[in-house]
Amino acid sequence: MIVRRTAVLFVVVVAVVAGIVASLALGAVDIPLSTVIDALTGKADPGPLRQIVLDLRLPRTVEAIAVGAGLGVAGALLQGALANPLASPDVIGVTGGAGFGAVLILIVFPGSVALLPVGALFFGLLAAGLVFAIAWAGPNAGGTGRLILAGIAIAALFGAGMTSIMVAYPDRVQSALFFIAGGLTSDGWADLKVVWPYFAVGFVLAIGLTRPLDRLALGDDVAASLGARPRLIRLIAGVAAALLAAAAASLAGLLGFLGLVVPHAVRLASGTSSHTYVMPVSALGGSALLLAGDTLARTVRAPIELPVGPFMVVIGVPLFLFLLRRAV
Amino acid sequence: MRSAKNLLHPLLAVLAAFLAFAFLAAAPAAQAAPPKRVVALTPFAANTLAGLGVTPVGIGNTLGGDKRFASNLRTAKRLTLSHPNGPNMEELAVLNPQLVFSSPTWAKGAKTMRDLDIKVVNADPANVADAYATTKMIGAKVGKPDGGKLLAARLKRQVNSAAKGIRKRPRTLVVLGVGRTPFVLLPNSWGGSIVQKAGARLITGGVKPNRSGFVRISDEKILTSNPDVIIAIPHGNADDMSDIAKFLRTNPAWKDSKAVKSNRLYVSGDNSLLQAGTDVAKVIRNVRAKYLDND
Numbered sequence: 001m002i003v004r005r006t007a008v009l010f011v012v013v014v015a016v017v018a019g020i021v022a023s024l025a026l027g028a029v030d031i032p033l034s035t036v037i038d039a040l041t042g043k044a045d046p047g048p049l050r051q052i053v054l055d056l057r058l059p060r061t062v063e064a065i066a067v068g069a070g071l072g073v074a075g076a077l078l079q080g081a082l083a084n085p086l087a088s089p090d091v092i093g094v095t096g097g098a099g100f101g102a103v104l105i106l107i108v109f110p111g112s113v114a115l116l117p118v119g120a121l122f123f124g125l126l127a128a129g130l131v132f133a134i135a136w137a138g139p140n141a142g143g144t145g146r147l148i149l150a151g152i153a154i155a156a157l158f159g160a161g162m163t164s165i166m167v168a169y170p171d172r173v174q175s176a177l178f179f180i181a182g183g184l185t186s187d188g189w190a191d192l193k194v195v196w197p198y199f200a201v202g203f204v205l206a207i208g209l210t211r212p213l214d215r216l217a218l219g220d221d222v223a224a225s226l227g228a229r230p231r232l233i234r235l236i237a238g239v240a241a242a243l244l245a246a247a248a249a250s251l252a253g254l255l256g257f258l259g260l261v262v263p264h265a266v267r268l269a270s271g272t273s274s275h276t277y278v279m280p281v282s283a284l285g286g287s288a289l290l291l292a293g294d295t296l297a298r299t300v301r302a303p304i305e306l307p308v309g310p311f312m313v314v315i316g317v318p319l320f321l322f323l324l325r326r327a328v
Numbered sequence: 329m330r331s332a333k334n335l336l337h338p339l340l341a342v343l344a345a346f347l348a349f350a351f352l353a354a355a356p357a358a359q360a361a362p363p364k365r366v367v368a369l370t371p372f373a374a375n376t377l378a379g380l381g382v383t384p385v386g387i388g389n390t391l392g393g394d395k396r397f398a399s400n401l402r403t404a405k406r407l408t409l410s411h412p413n414g415p416n417m418e419e420l421a422v423l424n425p426q427l428v429f430s431s432p433t434w435a436k437g438a439k440t441m442r443d444l445d446i447k448v449v450n451a452d453p454a455n456v457a458d459a460y461a462t463t464k465m466i467g468a469k470v471g472k473p474d475g476g477k478l479l480a481a482r483l484k485r486q487v488n489s490a491a492k493g494i495r496k497r498p499r500t501l502v503v504l505g506v507g508r509t510p511f512v513l514l515p516n517s518w519g520g521s522i523v524q525k526a527g528a529r530l531i532t533g534g535v536k537p538n539r540s541g542f543v544r545i546s547d548e549k550i551l552t553s554n555p556d557v558i559i560a561i562p563h564g565n566a567d568d569m570s571d572i573a574k575f576l577r578t579n580p581a582w583k584d585s586k587a588v589k590s591n592r593l594y595v596s597g598d599n600s601l602l603q604a605g606t607d608v609a610k611v612i613r614n615v616r617a618k619y620l621d622n623d
Contacts, residue, residue, distance in 0.1 A: 027546065027548045028533070028545070028546030028548040028549045029546075029548040029549065029551075029552055048551055048552050048554070051551060051580075051584065052548050052551055052552070055580040055581075056547055056548055056551065056580060056581060057548075059580075106506055106507050107563075109568075110506040110562055110563055110564035110568050110572060111564055111565070111567065111568030111569075111571040111572060112571065113506050113507055113571075113572065113575050114571075114575045114578075116507060167410070167411065169563075170410055170411035171390075171563060172506075172563040173411075174504065174505050174511065175505040175506040175507050175509075175562075175563065178507075178509040178544070179507070179509075183509070185507075185509055186546075186547040186548075186580065186581060187579065187580060188580035190578070298546060302546060303533035303534065303535060303545045303546040303548070303549040304533075304535060304543050304544060304545055304546075305509075305544045305545065305546050306544075
């Protein structure tokens with residue numbers, strides 16, 4: 001078992017490193033690897049090639065790592081906390097809320113477009129907050145079923161809001177399509193500067209939850225008998241997942257698929273469900289998948305840029321189905 | 329000999345019957361009256377009809393397009409257009425049109441219109457070159473082929489005159505949309521072809537024209553192209569334009585370009601580069617004077 005886990009970890013680390021190298025070295029403009037290295041080490045002469053590496057590719061690579069890791073961890077947190085294999089950031093309404101916030105800014109308030117990440121983040125967290133408020137009120141407060149149903153209702157509410165805006169402003173929909181399809185943009189460090197604290201808090205909470213989630217996997221009653229507080233763990237896991245998923249959506253649009261599939265793929269490949277293992281490896285796996293998807297989206301039809309969402313599905317689904325078939 | 333005569337009579341009878349049938353079949357076509365009740369969903373078709381002296385029973389109200397309607401169309405019934413059908417089919421049916429000049433944008437609605445026994449023709453030119461043929465086609469469809477030809481010839485003369493005396497050919501990036509994922513207009517788009525006529529060399533990253541006329545190209549290509557002029561066509565209210573321009577100037581791929589450094593990033597606040605119109609020459613002159621410093 002240890003050999004299998006180590007092998008999976010090794011493969012994922014190699015995939016991340018390869019993804020980083022590819023993301024920095026490949027693009028619409030051919031830049032020799034030596035120039036990329038010179039730019040990164042501060043030896044390159046000022047000019048467009050240096051600018052491409054430092055201002056466009058490097059921030060985009062860091063964004064892909066953060067977003068991929070955030071969604072991978074968010075999926076692992078929610079699947080563990082809700083004991084539901086279908087759990088993903090979509091389930092707690094974050095994706096729907098972030099989509100609504102982004103579409104609202106892009107279509108209704110285009111003059112405030114600089115606030116796009118803030119809008120997506122705010123409405124993503126608002127949606128999650130509403131889900132938690134509903135799920136933790138009334139009888140069976142904090143129950144898994146209640147949380148999932150509240151999430152479906154709130155996601156539908158924000159989804160309807162997003163559709164209504166798009167129907168009301170049909171001539172403006174083009175601006176929002178890329179966000180909805182999911183994709184990274186070359187917008188430097190500006191957006192990352194806004195959302196990094198949310199990633200940081202989300203990751204720190206996730207690290208603290210690895211062992212409590214393992215206890216929760218034994219069932220609420222057993223976990224409680226071991227001194228754990230299942231509903232509190234679920235709430236903190238939900239908050240951490242909401243922070244990570246909302247921050248990810250504000251940078252890369254709607255890529256919920258990644259949060260659903262990566263933790264499953266890690267469990268299937270490694271043969272373990274221990275969160276101490278699944279959580280960090282999902283972070284690495286999510287980063288590797290998004291780096292690969294984004295590099296493909298930028299280079300397959302260069303200089304045309306395509307949304308990354310479909311590419312991640314193209315890469316992720318065959319891998320996932322292969323693992324699923326082997327597991328069955 | 330006798331048998332040959334016997335054969336001749338039936339053959340003549342068949343020939344006479346065929347000629348009579350052909351005459352009857354051709355007669356309605358030759359006498360077909362031009363449609364009296366015409367609806368123009370595109371501003372281009374509406375203004376062309378006005379130029380031909382035909383008053384449409386209804387015109388489509390596209391965003392910003394109403395400002396560019398000919399003065400004699402001001403009283404025409406306005407049909408609010410929305411995705412995916414275009415006009416409300418009940419509102420359209422009440423007008424009882426025989427012919428609708430539509431656009432590929434409303435392709436879904438065109439099917440419903442045909443189900444209502446309305447003839448539908450696309451009349452929204454994709455680019456300047458397409459405008460002449462579309463003008464002639466509109467003329468022919470409303471029974472004024474000569475008028476259509478004259479109008480097309482006049483349009484061509486106006487365009488040629490507006491494009492005369494170009495001194496500079498700045499490398500120009502024309503982008504559509506808001507946010508960090510703007511789409512670049514290609515030469516076969518309405519705006520792209522207008523800006524080209526005004527003297528610009530369009531930056532497209534080497535992408536060949538596609539059906540939509542715009543595409544999202546890599547910021548890396550834009551950065552290395554170093555445009556002299558950037559024209560952004562966002563959506564939004566007039567008040568939003570300065571904020572949008574301010575935001576666009578911070579784009580890492582554009583901020584060090586000649587265009588931004590020389591303060592030649594412009595935001596077009598109207599729809600003249602997006603929506604085909606008959607005021608092509610005026611728009612070309614406007615682009616030359618306002619954006620390309622080429623008047």
